Amino acid sequence: MVNRNCIIRLSRYKNALFRLKALGFMKVFSDNLADAVGVTAAQVRKDFSLFGVTGNKKGGYLVDSLIERLNIILGKDSVNNVIIIGAGNIGTALMKYKGFEKEGIKIIACFDIDPIKFSKKADIPVLPLENIKDFIKNNEVKIGIIAVPDIAAQNVLDILAVSGVKGVLNFAPIRLKGPDDCIINNVNLEHELENVIYFVNTQEKTKQ
Amino acid sequence: MVNRNCIIRLSRYKNALFRLKALGFMKVFSDNLADAVGVTAAQVRKDFSLFGVTGNKKGGYLVDSLIERLNIILGKDSVNNVIIIGAGNIGTALMKYKGFEKEGIKIIACFDIDPIKFSKKADIPVLPLENIKDFIKNNEVKIGIIAVPDIAAQNVLDILAVSGVKGVLNFAPIRLKGPDDCIINNVNLEHELENVIYFVNTQEKTKQ
DNA sequence: ATTTTTTAGTGAAAAAAATCACAAAAATAC
DNA sequence: GTATTTTTGTGATTTTTTTCACTAAAAAAT
Numbered sequence: 001m002v003n004r005n006c007i008i009r010l011s012r013y014k015n016a017l018f019r020l021k022a023l024g025f026m027k028v029f030s031d032n033l034a035d036a037v038g039v040t041a042a043q044v045r046k047d048f049s050l051f052g053v054t055g056n057k058k059g060g061y062l063v064d065s066l067i068e069r070l071n072i073i074l075g076k077d078s079v080n081n082v083i084i085i086g087a088g089n090i091g092t093a094l095m096k097y098k099g100f101e102k103e104g105i106k107i108i109a110c111f112d113i114d115p116i117k118f119s120k121k122a123d124i125p126v127l128p129l130e131n132i133k134d135f136i137k138n139n140e141v142k143i144g145i146i147a148v149p150d151i152a153a154q155n156v157l158d159i160l161a162v163s164g165v166k167g168v169l170n171f172a173p174i175r176l177k178g179p180d181d182c183i184i185n186n187v188n189l190e191h192e193l194e195n196v197i198y199f200v201n202t203q204e205k206t207k208q
Numbered sequence: 209m210v211n212r213n214c215i216i217r218l219s220r221y222k223n224a225l226f227r228l229k230a231l232g233f234m235k236v237f238s239d240n241l242a243d244a245v246g247v248t249a250a251q252v253r254k255d256f257s258l259f260g261v262t263g264n265k266k267g268g269y270l271v272d273s274l275i276e277r278l279n280i281i282l283g284k285d286s287v288n289n290v291i292i293i294g295a296g297n298i299g300t301a302l303m304k305y306k307g308f309e310k311e312g313i314k315i316i317a318c319f320d321i322d323p324i325k326f327s328k329k330a331d332i333p334v335l336p337l338e339n340i341k342d343f344i345k346n347n348e349v350k351i352g353i354i355a356v357p358d359i360a361a362q363n364v365l366d367i368l369a370v371s372g373v374k375g376v377l378n379f380a381p382i383r384l385k386g387p388d389d390c391i392i393n394n395v396n397l398e399h400e401l402e403n404v405i406y407f408v409n410t411q412e413k414t415k416q
Numbered sequence: 417a418t419t420t421t422t423t424a425g426t427g428a429a430a431a432a433a434a435t436c437a438c439a440a441a442a443a444t445a446c
Numbered sequence: 447g448t449a450t451t452t453t454t455g456t457g458a459t460t461t462t463t464t465t466c467a468c469t470a471a472a473a474a475a476t
Contacts, residue, residue, distance in 0.1 A: 003433075007406050011399035015381060029453065038383055041453090042435055049455060057441040057454045074402055075409035082401070093301035094397070099381055103398045105405075142408055143401070167408035169401050173223060173307055175246055181415075183407040187400055189302070190311045191219040192393055193290065193351070193377050194282055197313075198215050199391045200350055200375035201283035207389075211463075237423065249423090250465055257425060265424045265471040 006047055007074070012037045013044065014070040021063050029060040071104075080105050082143045083136070085156050087112040087126045090171050091147035095124050107145075109135060129156075136163040143167045150174040157184070214255055215282070220245045221252065222278040229271045237268040279312075288313050290351045291344070293364050295320040295334045298379050299355035303332050317343060337364075344371040351375045358382040365392070 016036035020028055030048075031041040048054070051073050055061035071077055082100070084091045087110050094100075095110055110126045112118070119126045127135065135141070144165045148156050153172035160168060160182075167183040170176055173191075176184055224244035228236055238256075239249040256262070261277050263269035279285055290308070292299050295318050302308075303318055318334045320326070327334045335343065343349070352373045356364050361380035368376060368390075375391040378384055381399075384392055 001410075004403060004407075005433085007403050008399055011396070011402045012383070015396075015399075016383070019382070031453090036383065040435070042437095043433095045453095045455060046434075055454060056443095058443050058452050060453070073406075075405045076402070080405050089301040089304045093297040096297045097397065099398045100401065103402065105398070105401055143404060145401070166411065167404040169404050174227070175220070175224070175244065181411060183404055183411065185400055185404050187395065187397070188219070188223075189305065189395070190307050190313070191216055191223070192395055193308065193313055193353070194219045194284070194311065195212060195215050196351055196375040196377050196391055196393050197283045197288050198281075199212075202209075203374065203389060203391065213463085239423090248465070250426095250467095251463095253423095253425060254464080263424060264473095266422050266473050268423070 002050055006050065009037065009039065009043070009047055010051075010070055010074060013047075014067060014074070017063055017067050017070070021067070025063055027060045027062050028066070030055075032060075076104050080143060081108045081139060081141055082106065082145060083108060083132070083141050084110040084145045084147055085112075085129070085132070085160070086110075086146065086148035086152075087114070087117040088147060088149075091145075094145060094147060108139060108141070111135075129159075132159060133163045136160070136165060141165060143169075146170045146172055146176075148172060157182075210258060214258065217245065217247065217251070217255055218259075218278055218282060221255075222275060222282070225271055225275050225278070229275070233271055235268045235270050236274070238263075240268075284312050288351060289316045289347060289349055290314065290353060291316060291340070291349050292318040292353045292355055293320075293337070293340070293368070294318075294354065294356035294360075295322070295325040296355060296357075299353075302353060302355060316347060316349070319343075337367075340367060341371045344368070344373060349373060351377075354378045354380055354384075356380060365390075 013033050016033055017028065020032065020036065030044040033044045034041040053066070053069050082105055084094055084107060091110055095107060100107060107124050110124060111129045111132045112126055113129045115128070117126050118128060142165060144160045146153055146156050146168055150172045153170065153174055154176055157168060157176045157178050161178045166181060168176070168178070168185070170184055170186045173188050175186070178184055221241050224241055225236065228240065228244065238252040241252045242249040259281050261274070290313055292302055292315060299318055303315060308315060315332050318332060319337045319340045320334055321337045323336070325334050326336060350373060352368045354361055354364050354376055358380045361378065361382055362384055365376060365384045365386050369386045374389060376384070376386070376393070378392055378394045381396050383394070386392055
């Protein structure tokens with residue numbers, strides 16, 4: 001089983017490839033990618049070799065086919081319907097966020113408990129949470145984004161897991177416990193910022 | 209120099225400690241924390257030992273003093289003034305987000321180029337980007353959050369770095385290059401979600 | 417007072433991840 | 447046609463991170 005960090009790097013390579021393609025590159029070498037992503041060339045090649053992704057000696061990798069290959073590995077060749085739970089600050093921002101669409105990730109609905117938030121006719125409808133179970137089953141939703149307050153998050157996860165969701169991106173600042181076959185990734189904005197603060201402070205101290 | 213993951217774990221321990229405290233715990237054992245955070249008890253103790261954080265044999269750790277200790281390590285004992293650049297979806301959500309305040313992180317201003325976004329009298333003012341350099345210097349801002357489109361991000365980073373910002377949390381989906389004494393942490397929402405998708409797909413395949 | 421139990425702290429060991437370094441292949445140069 | 451250059455692919459090595467396992471201390475029980 002491959003490492004989370006390795007998969008994140010694959011996403012980054014893909015990202016870099018799109019930019020290199022936009023710049024007119026038809027082929028790239030491992031050190032171009034390494035440079036674009038901030039890793040070593042050996043790391044790039046090692047990552048690729050784990051998935052049997054091959055290039056051409058002295059010829060590097062063809063940008064288009066490498067993108068295609070990475071998309072298949074990352075599961076982007078099929079449609080990924082995603083729902084958001086929580087139409088607060090974060091949930092709303094994610095609904096409006098254009099980045100997902102660009103990457104072929106489709107947010108198909110949002111759910112909330114507050115009737116004021118409902119907008120059933122919108123492009124991405126905001127629906128009552130009580131309908132979520134049926135919605136997940138009818139639409140075969142496999143991925144959910146939890147953007148509710150921490151106090152509600154575990155309950156939401158339980159509903160998602162029971163309804164058949166297999167992967168969750170959790171923005172609530174709390175560790176959620178779900179069944180083994182449901183992957184949970186956490187994005188904790190406080191911790192990310194705290195991390196920056198720590199390293200800034202540490203650097204300042206060591207300088208003196 | 210300690211590891212980024214280790215520091216993230218410290219943040220998680222602190223987080224868990226607050227919750228345990230709210231539940232009435234006065235002291236905790238390494239395995240309580242381990243359980244709350246999803247690591248092993250040995251990992252907890254090892255992390256602490258790296259920073260000289262000690263408890264009591266058979267007595268565990270006192271919740272209050274452990275929180276205090278972690279806050280000092282994480283640099284939360286002094287004020288952390290932070291600015292956001294970009295008053296779009298993400299930037300606005302972050303401005304409204306209550307999580308930072310709870311953690312003693314103060315968002316003191318936001319900057320944008322679009323005059324429609326300006327609101328100089330608001331609680332967290334949205335100011336013209338052209339004023340950012342002076343603002344950073346006058347307020348001794350050390351930390352910034354980049355929430356502008358990828359195309360503008362490198363330019364914003366350059367301005368921040370020149371003005372004296374030492375740490376950046378970057379939401380733009382692009383790798384930024386800054387001076388060595390400026391720490392850059394990236395939050396790439398697409399990649400986080402892509403990661404979930406990958407592991408969901410992988411799990412489904414291995415089951416068959 | 418002594419024994420038992422529990423849990424921290426930490427070197428040693430194991431596992432995981434990253435880097436090195438080099439053979440082999442392909443393109444180019446001569 | 448041969449030599450040279452460049453770059454991949456990967457086994458071996460190194461480094462990093464995590465886990466193990468045991469000592470020692472403190473509390474509780476006898």
